[in-house]
Amino acid sequence: MNATIRSKTAILAFAIALGFCALANAQEAKQPGTQQLRSYSLARESSVIGTVVKFDSASNTLPIGAHVIIKTSAGQMDVHLGNAKVLKAASLELNPGDSVRIVGEPIALGDSTYFAARIVQKGTQAVAVRSTTGFLTTPASLMTPTQKEALRGVR
Numbered sequence: 001m002n003a004t005i006r007s008k009t010a011i012l013a014f015a016i017a018l019g020f021c022a023l024a025n026a027q028e029a030k031q032p033g034t035q036q037l038r039s040y041s042l043a044r045e046s047s048v049i050g051t052v053v054k055f056d057s058a059s060n061t062l063p064i065g066a067h068v069i070i071k072t073s074a075g076q077m078d079v080h081l082g083n084a085k086v087l088k089a090a091s092l093e094l095n096p097g098d099s100v101r102i103v104g105e106p107i108a109l110g111d112s113t114y115f116a117a118r119i120v121q122k123g124t125q126a127v128a129v130r131s132t133t134g135f136l137t138t139p140a141s142l143m144t145p146t147q148k149e150a151l152r153g154v155r
Contacts, residue, residue, distance in 0.1 A: 040116065040134020044105045048072055048079075048115070055094040057084035062109060065136075068094055068120075070102070079104065079115045082129045082136040087120065089139040090127040098122055104130070 050070035059067040066084035070077050079102055081087065087094070094100065103119040118130040130136055 040105065040107065040118070040130065040132075042132055045103055045118065046105060047101060047103045048077060049099070049101045050077065052094050052096055052098040052100055054096065063114065068100070068102075068117075070100060077115055079117050081117050081120060083138065085139040086129050086137050087127055090125070092120065092122060092125055092127050094120075094122065107134075 048070065050072035053069040053071050053076060055066070055068045057066050059065065061067055061078065063080050066081040066087065068079050068081055070079060099122070101121040102115075102117045103121075104115055104117040106113040107116045116130065116134065118128065118132070118134070120127050120129055128137055
């Protein structure tokens with residue numbers, strides 16, 4: 001009797017494990033599109049041209065950081081710019097009415113997406129706010145070697 005119960009328990013455990021494996025495979029099948037949007041890819045980049053409606057250097061809108069709302073031919077678009085100090089270090093100011101060109105791509109965040117800028121261009125001045133792999137740049141990445149050397153002793 002114990003052998004029969006053990007054997008039925010083992011079969012039941014195997015069936016449950018098999019069911020979990022099937023569920024895991026079903027979830028894996030759904031995720032590639034979403035997973036693709038969670039990482040930055042130059043292949044998905046696009047360029048948008050518009051007029052600055054509002055610039056916020058420290059927005060609480062996710063992802064937190066600098067955001068600019070631009071008016072394009074398709075309507076208004078909220079663009080994440082990362083660290084506003086990068087724009088300041090490059091002496092790039094974004095004011096309402098300024099014409100801008102932004103290179104970037106939509107990235108998934110929860111149930112929605114946001115437009116992640118990689119390059120912000122105003123007139124002839126362009127500033128990279130993300131690397132080609134999507135990592136946010138820092139103000140130090142815009143410094144010349146001489147400026148970096150001058151800061152070496154400062155802590």
